[in-house]
Amino acid sequence: MTIKPLVTDNLSSRAYTSLRNALIDGDFLPGERLVMHDIADRLGTSVTPVREACLRLVSEKGLEIRSGRFLNVPDLDLGRYLEIRKMRIALEGLATEEGAAKVRPQDITRLADIHRRFLKSSHAHDNFSTIRLNREFHFGVYQLSGMNMLMSQIENLWVSMGPILKVYYREHADDHYLGAEEHVNVMNALERRDGRAAREALVGDIERGGEGILAYLGKRPGPGANQPAFRDMALR
Numbered sequence: 111m112t113i114k115p116l117v118t119d120n121l122s123s124r125a126y127t128s129l130r131n132a133l134i135d136g137d138f139l140p141g142e143r144l145v146m147h148d149i150a151d152r153l154g155t156s157v158t159p160v161r162e163a164c165l166r167l168v169s170e171k172g173l174e175i176r177s178g179r180f181l182n183v184p185d186l187d188l189g190r191y192l193e194i195r196k197m198r199i200a201l202e203g204l205a206t207e208e209g210a211a212k213v214r215p216q217d218i219t220r221l222a223d224i225h226r227r228f229l230k231s232s233h234a235h236d237n238f239s240t241i242r243l244n245r246e247f248h249f250g251v252y253q254l255s256g257m258n259m260l261m262s263q264i265e266n267l268w269v270s271m272g273p274i275l276k277v278y279y280r281e282h283a284d285d286h287y288l289g290a291e292e293h294v295n296v297m298n299a300l301e302r303r304d305g306r307a308a309r310e311a312l313v314g315d316i317e318r319g320g321e322g323i324l325a326y327l328g329k330r331p332g333p334g335a336n337q338p339a340f341r342d343m344a345l346r
Contacts, residue, residue, distance in 0.1 A: 121159035126166050128153060133172050133183070133269045136241070136276030140186035146179060172269040183273050188327040194270050195320050199313050201264050202252060206296065206312040209254025210305035218301050221250050225293050232290065237279055247293055251300070251312065278323050292318065 129149070132138060146164060150157040164181050167173040173181045184190060224247045231239035245268070252264055292315035299308035 121155050122162040125149075125153055125155065125159045126163035129160075129163055129167060130172065130265075130269055133167070134245070134265070134272045136272040136279075138183045138273050139277055140183055140273045142183045142273070143176070144173070144181050144183070146181070167269070170266050170269065172266070184270070186274060186277060186327065188324070190270070191274055191320075191323060191327055194267055194274075195316060198264075198267050198271070199316055201260060201267065202248070202316065203309040203313050205252035205255040205257065205260055205264060206300075207305035207309040208257060208260075209251060210300050210303050210308045212256055213254050213300045213303065217250075217254055218297060221247060221297055221300075224250055225290075225297065228293070229290060241275065241279060251296060251308075254300070274323065278326055281326070 138144070144164070146157050146160050149164075150160045153160065164173055168175055168181065171184070174184055176182050224243055228240060228243035228247060231243055249261075249264075252261060255261070292311050295311035296308055296315070299305075299311055
């Protein structure tokens with residue numbers, strides 16, 4: 111991934127989108143320090159739009175203010191993860207159930223194609239592509255709901271999930287659940303337009319994926335231990 115300078119129009123919004131996508135994609139680690147001037151340099155803009163973007167992400171709980179010059183990605187914390195997971199189950203389950211009433215044959219075809227690529231990358235042990243395609247599958251399901259406000263809330267939760275997944279997958283590259291079985295169950299339920307079954311399969315995916323994360327978080331030291339400072343980022 112390559113950092114590209116931002117065009118001059120609506121810099122604050124573009125900086126926000128770049129930082130938000132970087133968080134969702136797991137480009138930052140929990141507890142990582144982000145220096146506003148460094149981010150501005152990498153985006154090719156002044157610090158003002160970056161500060162505005164960061165404050166917006168602070169209001170959404172994606173970042174935390176530690177001083178006037180830099181911010182932190184929230185620490186890896188069991189209580190934080192449990193709260194995020196509970197909200198994901200409620201909101202993503204709702205989006206999946208709503209989508210079952212609106213799904214079209216071409217939507218199933220598109221999800222099946224994403225799932226095939228997901229399996230291929232998983233079998234090739236390409237963790238980066240596997241995680242990206244898993245996210246693409248999930249959001250492909252949620253977008254079927256046609257509920258834009260709901261989608262915005264789900265995206266906010268994935269802003270918080272990205273750093274958690276990044277460190278978990280990095281340290282457990284070969285022993286994590288990725289959701290292949292439940293993806294098939296979700297697609298089958300959507301094809302039948304069975305909203306309840308689709309929701310149950312999606313919730314099952316979140317819960318099964320969470321088992322390894324819960325075990326991992328239970329073994330980690332307290333927040334802030336051995337967390338890195340600002341490093342090279344892949345902002346888009």
